[in-house]
Every structure is written in C-alpha cells, then in structure tokens.
Amino acid sequence: MLRKWKQQRAYHLMLIPSLVLVFIFSYIPFYGLIIAFQKYNPGLGFNSPWVGWDNFAHIFNQPNFVRTIWNTLYMSVFKIIGGIIVPVIFALLLNEVLHSGIKRTFQTLVYIPNFLSWVIMAGIMLDILSSDGIINTFLGVFGIAPISFLGTPSIFPWTMIVSDIWKGFGFGTVVYLAALTSIDPGLYEAAVIDGAKRWKQTIYITLPLLMPTIVLMTVLSLGNVLNAGFDQIYNLYSPVVYQTGDIIDTYVYRLGIQQAQYSIGTAVGLFKSIISSVLVAVSYILAYRVAGYRIF
Amino acid sequence: MIYDKSLSRRVFLILNYFILLLISLLCILPFINLLAVSFSSSAAVSAGSVTFWPVEFTTKAYEFALTGGSFFSSLWVAIQRTVIGTLVNLVLIVLTAYPLSKSKQKLMGRNIYMGFFIVTMLFSGGLIPTYLVVVKMGLIDSIWSLILPGALPVFSMIILMNFIRGLPEEIEESAIIDGAGPVQVLLRILLPLLKPALATVGLFSIVAHWNSWFDGIIYMNNPANYPLQSYLQTLLQSFEQIMLKSGSDYTQLLSMMNARTGRAAQMFLGAIPILLVYPFLQKYFTKGLVLGSVKG
Numbered sequence: 001m002l003r004k005w006k007q008q009r010a011y012h013l014m015l016i017p018s019l020v021l022v023f024i025f026s027y028i029p030f031y032g033l034i035i036a037f038q039k040y041n042p043g044l045g046f047n048s049p050w051v052g053w054d055n056f057a058h059i060f061n062q063p064n065f066v067r068t069i070w071n072t073l074y075m076s077v078f079k080i081i082g083g084i085i086v087p088v089i090f091a092l093l094l095n096e097v098l099h100s101g102i103k104r105t106f107q108t109l110v111y112i113p114n115f116l117s118w119v120i121m122a123g124i125m126l127d128i129l130s131s132d133g134i135i136n137t138f139l140g141v142f143g144i145a146p147i148s149f150l151g152t153p154s155i156f157p158w159t160m161i162v163s164d165i166w167k168g169f170g171f172g173t174v175v176y177l178a179a180l181t182s183i184d185p186g187l188y189e190a191a192v193i194d195g196a197k198r199w200k201q202t203i204y205i206t207l208p209l210l211m212p213t214i215v216l217m218t219v220l221s222l223g224n225v226l227n228a229g230f231d232q233i234y235n236l237y238s239p240v241v242y243q244t245g246d247i248i249d250t251y252v253y254r255l256g257i258q259q260a261q262y263s264i265g266t267a268v269g270l271f272k273s274i275i276s277s278v279l280v281a282v283s284y285i286l287a288y289r290v291a292g293y294r295i296f
Numbered sequence: 297m298i299y300d301k302s303l304s305r306r307v308f309l310i311l312n313y314f315i316l317l318l319i320s321l322l323c324i325l326p327f328i329n330l331l332a333v334s335f336s337s338s339a340a341v342s343a344g345s346v347t348f349w350p351v352e353f354t355t356k357a358y359e360f361a362l363t364g365g366s367f368f369s370s371l372w373v374a375i376q377r378t379v380i381g382t383l384v385n386l387v388l389i390v391l392t393a394y395p396l397s398k399s400k401q402k403l404m405g406r407n408i409y410m411g412f413f414i415v416t417m418l419f420s421g422g423l424i425p426t427y428l429v430v431v432k433m434g435l436i437d438s439i440w441s442l443i444l445p446g447a448l449p450v451f452s453m454i455i456l457m458n459f460i461r462g463l464p465e466e467i468e469e470s471a472i473i474d475g476a477g478p479v480q481v482l483l484r485i486l487l488p489l490l491k492p493a494l495a496t497v498g499l500f501s502i503v504a505h506w507n508s509w510f511d512g513i514i515y516m517n518n519p520a521n522y523p524l525q526s527y528l529q530t531l532l533q534s535f536e537q538i539m540l541k542s543g544s545d546y547t548q549l550l551s552m553m554n555a556r557t558g559r560a561a562q563m564f565l566g567a568i569p570i571l572l573v574y575p576f577l578q579k580y581f582t583k584g585l586v587l588g589s590v591k592g
Contacts, residue, residue, distance in 0.1 A: 004404070010478035011395035011403050018392040018448045019409075022416055025445040028429050029421025035428075090319060093312050109320040111578055112327075115570045117507035119529045123563035124326050126532060127333060127556060132344040134329045140344075170323070174582055198305065231510065235532060249423075256424045257514060269422030277419040 036267040048263075055267035065251070065268070072247040075157050076228040080221045082165040087172025088214060092202065094173065095180045107177065111170035121167055122235035126150070129159070156241040164229055172217065179213040180206070212292075219287045223280035226272050248272050327567075334358070334560035341556050357561035366520060366527060367562065373439065374524035378505040381443040385501040386494060388448045389456050394482050396453075397460035417450050430515055441515035442508065442523065449504070452497035459493040460486065496580045503577065506570060528566045531559055 031046075036055055038048040059065045090110065097103045113121065128134050129149040136146040149159045183206065191201050230249035237245040248268065256265020287293045328348045333341055334357050335350035345351055361367055392413070400406050420426070426445065435441035463486075471485050512526030519530065570577075 008403060011398065014391045014395050014478075014482075015409060018388050019412070021388070021444060021447045022413060024433070025426065025429060025447070026416040026420065029425035030419075032421050032425025032428050035425070090316075093316055096309070096312050097316065106316050106320045108578065110323045112571075112574065113323055115503060115507075115574060115577060116567055117509060117525050119507075119509045119525045119532070120563050120567050122532055123528065123559055123566075124330050127560055128326050128329060130556070132342055134326075134344075134347060137344040137347075166322070178582075198308070234510075235529065252423055257427070262424050262428075266422060266424045269424060273419060273422050280418050 033266060033270050035263050036270045038263055040263040040266075042262075051263075055263050056271065059264060059268055059271075064246070067243070068246050068248055068251045071157070071244060072226055072228045075160055075233075075247065076225050078157075078161045079164045079229070080218070080225070082161060083168055083172060083221065084214060084218055086165050087169045088176055088210065090169060091173045091176035091180060092206065094177060095206075096198075107170075107173065110173055113167045114171050116167075118167075118229075118231035118235055121163070122232070125159075125163060125236060150236055151238065151240050153241050153244040156237070156245045160229065160233060160236070160245065164232060167232075175217065176210065176213060179210055183209050215290050216287055216293050219283045219290060221283075222286070223276065223283040225279060226276045327564075330560045331564055334557055334564050336557060338554035338557055341554065357557040358565075360558055361561040361565060365531070365562075366522075367524075367565065369520060370522050370524045370527035373521060374506065377439055377442050377523050378502055380439070381446075381505040382498055382501040384443055384447050385449055385452070386498055389453045389497055390482070390487070390490070390494070392448060393453050393456035393460060394478075394486065397457045413448070413450050413453065427514060436515055437517050437521055439521070442505075442511050445511070446504075449497070449501065452500055455497055456490070456493050459490065463489060499573075499577055499580045502573075503570070524566055528562060531562055 034046060035048065037050060037052060038046075039051050039054075041048045094103060094106055097106070130136070131146045131148065135149075139147065147155065149155055187205050187209075188201055191205055196204065226248060228247040228249075230247070230253075233245060233247055234250050234253070237250065249272075252265050252268045252272070255261050255268065325348065329346070332346050332348055332350050335353055335355065336346045337352035337354050337356075340346055340351035395403055396406060396410060398406060403409075421429075430436065430441050430445065433444075435444065467485060467489070468481055471481050476484070507525060508523070509525035509529045512521075512523045513529060516522055516526070519527070522530070
C-alpha cells in the first residue's frame with residue numbers, strides 16, 4: 001500500500017491545484033445556497049435568520065415568476081426545434097454541392113457568427129433592427145411600416161428565436177456535414193441501381209443515417225431547456241418587453257444583483273439549478289441509451 | 297456517387313445554389329452593413345440611405361472610438377485576461393487530465409476525483425452564491441476574478457483526458473522502463489504529442505475569455521477595469537452619455553457621427569481580433585468536435 005502510494009504520489013500532487021480551485025469556486029457556493037432559506041442580511045452573512053421555505057413560497061406567489069418560467073420554456077423550445085431543423089436542411093442542401101471550394105466557402109460564411117459574442121451581435125442587431133435600420137428600410141420598399149422588433153411584446157420572443165438560430169446554425173451544419181460524409185457511398189450506388197432518384201435517396205438513406213446525430217443533438221440540448229439565452233436576452237430586452245421577454249436568468253439577475261434581494265434571487269436560482277441538473281443528467285443518460293454517445 | 301443529368305436535377309441544382317447563397321449572405325450582410333454604417337456620416341445613417349457601401353465617407357466614428365471612452369484600456373484588460381486566463385486553463389487542464397487518464401489501479405480514488413469534477417458540470421451554486429464567494433475572496437476589481445472561478449474548464453479537461461487515453465500506452469511504458477518519473481513522462485513525452493489537442497482546447501479558452509462580458513460587469517466595481525466586451529456592453533445602453541462626457545466640440549462631432557455610427561465602429565473594432573484568428577479557429581474547432589466525440 002505504501003509503495004503504491006509512493007508511485008502514485010506525483011499524480012495526486014498534480015491534481016491539487018485543480019481540486020483546490022474547483023473546491024473554492026464551485027463547492028463553497030453550494031454552501032452559499034443556504035441563504036435561499038434565510039432572510040439574508042449582508043451584515044450577518046450566513047448567520048442571517050432562518051425563514052424555511054418562505055422565499056420559495058414568495059416567488060411562486062408572484063405572477064411575474066410563473067410568467068418568467070413560461071417565457072423561458074416558450075423561447076427555448078422553439079430555439080431547440082429551429083436549431084435542429086435549420087442546420088439539418090442547410091447541411092443536406094450543402095451536401096448536394098459537389099464543388100468542394102464552393103461548399104467550403106458557404107460553410108465558412110455561416111460559421112462566422114458563432115465566434116462573436118452576444119454583445120457584438122446585439123450591437124449589430126440593435127442597428128439593423130432600428131426604425132431607420134436596414135431591415136426596416138428594406139421593408140419600406142414594399143410599403144410596410146417600420147416594425148419595432150425589439151420593442152413589441154408580441155414580436156420580441158420571435159426576434160430572439162430567429163436571431164439565436166441565425167447565430168448558431170453554422171455550428172450544427174458542421175456537425176451534420178461531418179455525419180453526412182461518413183455515409184457509405186455504396187448505399188447510394190445500390191439505390192441508383194434500384195432506380196431511386198435523389199429525393200428518394202434522401203428520404204430512405206440520408207435521413208435515417210443522419211438520425212442518430214439528430215437524436216444526439218436534440219437530447220443534449222434538452223439539458224439546456226431552462227437556459228433560454230441570458231447573454232442574448234439581457235443585451236436586447238427592455239422594460240417594455242419584460243412581459244414576454246423576461247427569462248429565469250434575467251429575472252434572477254435583476255432581483256438578486258440589481259435590487260440586492262440575495263435570498264429571493266438565490267431561491268429562484270436554486271430552483272432552476274435543481275431542475276436543470278436533473279435535465280442534464282437525464283439527457284446524458286438518454287444520449288448514451290439512445291445514441292450510444294458517452295460524454296465521460 | 298452516381299449523378300444523373302436530367303432537367304429536374306439541373307433545376308434543383310440552380311435553385312439549391314440560389315438558396316445556399318441567400319442563406320450565406322444573410323449571415324454576413326449584417327456585418328457589411330455595420331461596416332458601411334461605421335464609415336458613413338450621421339445624416340446619411342439617420343436618413344436610412346446606407347446599405348452595403350459607406351455614404352459620405354468619414355472616419356470620425358473611428359477617431360472617436362479610439363480616443364473617447366476607454367476603448368484602449370479595456371482592450372488591454374481583455375488581452376491580459378485572455379493570455380493569463382488561457383495559460384492558467386491549459387496548465388490546469390494538463391495537470392488534471394494526465395492523472396485522470398490513468399486507470400483505477402494506477403490512481404487510487406480516480407473515480408472519486410472524476411465525480412468531484414463532473415458534479416460541477418451538472419450542478420452549480422448559481423449566480424449569487426458564486427458572487428458572494430468572489431467578494432469574500434477579495435477578488436472584486438481584480439483580474440483574477442475573471443480567471444480563477446473558471447480556472448479548470450471541465451469539458452476541455454475531459455476532451456484532453458480522452459485524447460491521452462487514445463495514445464498508445466507503450467510510449468509511456470518504455471519511458472518508465474528507462475527510468476522516467478510521471479513528471480518527466482508528462483513534460484518530455486506527452487506534451488509534444490498533445491500539441492494538436494492543446495491547440496483545440498486552448499482555442500476554446502481563448503474564445504471564451506475574449507467573448508466573456510458578464511463576469512466583468514458584476515465583478516468589477518470600477519468601469520476602468522472592464523475587459524473589452526464588458527465595456528462594449530455598456531455602450532449598447534449608453535453611447536450618448538459617453539459622447540457627452542468626451543469633452544470635444546459636441547455639435548461639430550454630432551454632424552459627422554452619432555450614437556449609431558459610433559457604436560458600429562466600436563462593435564466592429566471589438567470583432568476584429570476574433571475575425572483575424574477565425575481561419576485558424578475554424579480548422580481547430582472542427583477537429584475539436586471530432587475529438588470531443590471520442591468515447592471514453
């Protein structure tokens with residue numbers, strides 16, 4: 001045992017820096033979650049008075065909060081659906097292009113927005129969506145009155161959904177193209193001999209073989225259903241659209257940090273964190289069972 | 297593959313190229329529009345006459361962006377943060393992934409260590425408790441508040457761990473027979489072999505550090521310490537105020553630039569660094585996806 005330890009000592013020593021840092025910045029905050037059950041007072045710190053489940057009762061009695069959950073689910077479900085369909089279709093269309101240079105050019109162009117932060121993207125969107133921005137100027141050509149994409153509660157969620165898909169579909173395209181290139185060409189040759197045209201080949205060969213990747217990507221995005229995109233929404237929303245645009249994360253930030261209601265904010269965060277971690281765990285298990293994909 | 301040359305096939309191909317071109321253009325035209333806006337006069341921009349080419353060309357917005365506000369100081373913070381943060385990430389990733397790539401027999405308690413890190417991927421204390429820990433550590437207004445909480449990117453560590461496991465074991469064994477200890481094996485034998493994998497996870501870190509803005513906003517009380525993206529984020533809300541504060545002749549400035557052209561110039565400047573490394577990024581990110589799917 002002692003000799004074994006001696007051999008291994010170097011490995012354990014190497015792990016120490018990571019263990020210490022992860023402990024401080026990831027595990028100590030778990031302890032901080034107790035303030036969700038206290039009436040937190042910065043002067044008293046973690047010795048603040050206990051209130052049990054009062055903070056949770058308080059948030060669930062707020063009509064705002066239920067609305068926030070609904071907004072979160074609404075936007076993230078459509079983002080997930082669009083975020084699967086658009087790259088699959090784009091990858092299928094791109095796969096029909098035989099000239100590899102042209103193919104790569106298209107792929108490169110749609111991949112660019114992935115690397116820019118939502119701050120930069122929000123700057124671009126604020127500009128192109130403004131009342132005298134290029135999109136409304138373009139719509140004006142057809143006699144359409146300027147649309148306030150970011151200031152109309154009924155339109156705001158769809159602006160978020162479409163722009164999120166726009167920013168992210170290049171990434172999915174690369175994943176699906178990688179899956180498409182691994183399909184055995186012999187299958188298509190056999191199908192042609194059987195008289196199948198391109199469309200039939202797509203329906204009966206390409207799509208079924210793409211299915212495992214589609215299932216995997218869908219399952220993995222399930223774990224994110226309560227993250228409707230804080231970076232994006234925080235940078236683009238305004239009090240006018242809180243009603244339809246406020247999500248759990250933006251709500252926690254406004255309540256917890258801006259209004260300094262630490263206990264209430266933490267309670268909302270804890271509620272979200274528990275549901276999210278269950279969803280992530282379930283989606284990882286599903287990914288393994290359904291698609292045979294192991295993350296660790 | 298076998299291709300038919302029928303009329304319907306040709307019609308499809310033409311349509312296909314058209315759709316692909318249209319979607320690809322949708323991904324880059326906003327950037328070109330932003331660039332055109334940033335080089336146009338404020339009058340032309342408010343009139344909505346700027347599309348993809350500058351109208352009444354002026355570089356006033358850039359002159360202002362580079363002199364007014366704190367563009368350069370926040371650029372410097374962002375560079376420091378990205379360089380130090382990425383180095384810290386890489387050192388910890390290697391020091392953690394190497395021991396964990398060992399089997400249970402060669403590293404006592406391997407599964408316990410592994411569980412310790414994976415829990416942090418699934419569950420987190422959330423925004424407010426993490427914020428309180430950073431405050432307690434005295435890191436507010438220090439660049440380390442942007443680096444230490446995410447010092448070990450667990451997902452990247454798992455990618456590297458799987459990469460090490462994929463290497464032939466004989467390389468390491470022969471080094472051990474020659475009398476090398478774990479540290480020598482890591483530094484002399486493994487590091488050179490790990491270069492491509494390190495480039496991949498290093499680029500993940502570079503992009504993440506460069507694009508982060510939220511931690512800058514919450515952990516820095518003094519806006520002079522904001523990294524670039526946090527500074528740009530404040531511009532989204534309040535460009536007019538920054539123009540007012542700049543002290544130059546406001547009316548004269550206003551005739552040539554306004555909040556929209558100024559913001560466009562700064563957004564574009566903020567995007568340049570990532571766009572410059574983009575060709576390398578794309579290559580490695582595509583590889584990283586393949587690496588990430590290696591089964592553990």
